């Protein structure tokens with residue numbers, strides 16, 4: 001299947017899911033998760049109309065960057081766990097970091113962005129399932145509070161919202177309670193009117209469950225396999 005055909009089908013499904021819950025499909029941004037795929041596939045996705053891409057490793061994207069840097073208007077976000085010692089490279093390469101999961105990382109990103117004279121949009125990643133092998137701060141945790149309290153002083157970071165990867169379930173309905181949980185967390189945080197924290201972006205939903213995520217309020221879905229096909233083993 002071509003990327004353009006896959007994309008047309010995904011767009012239809014996004015529109016249908018939005019319609020089911022009385023939302024407009026225009027509210028929903030589709031990110032193409034291009035990790036493991038080479039520059040040619042990224043260029044094909046760009047030609048099909050995709051502009052926001054997700055990568056999960058700094059080093060992998062560093063190798064591809066030169067070959068896609070001419071795609072005007074294309075934006076690459078980091079969506080994978082970032083080690084604090086790789087923040088400089090991440091800030092140099094990425095338009096946004098959607099996986100901030102500790103104050104230490106936020107601090108390092110802020111310092112790197114200040115030095116490079118950049119503003120860096122970020123999302124806070126929440127580990128809604130509390131899974132040990134997953135990154136993300138636990139919901140309603142001291143770790144989350146710590147980031148929220150520090151946000152106004154992190155001048156180079158623009159906090160735009162929340163991101164999550166729920167526990168995997170074969171049946172996408174299994175993810176629904178977790179998506180709902182993230183929506184509720186956003187609602188509660190918005191009610192606190194925290195300074196320096198915008199909560200516009202709710203990044204949730206992947207190939208297997210983006211329709212359920214949209215029904216639960218997602219406005220940013222991260223889709224890899226359904227656009228590019230199955231990934232080569234890493």
Ligand SMILES: *Cc1c(COP(=O)(O)O)cnc(C)c1O
Nearest residue numbers: 033056079206207222223224225
């Ligand atoms: C790989 C990945 C995705 C996309 O997964 P698919 O199931 O291929 O759509 C989305 N979000 C994150 C954080 C990922 O690492």
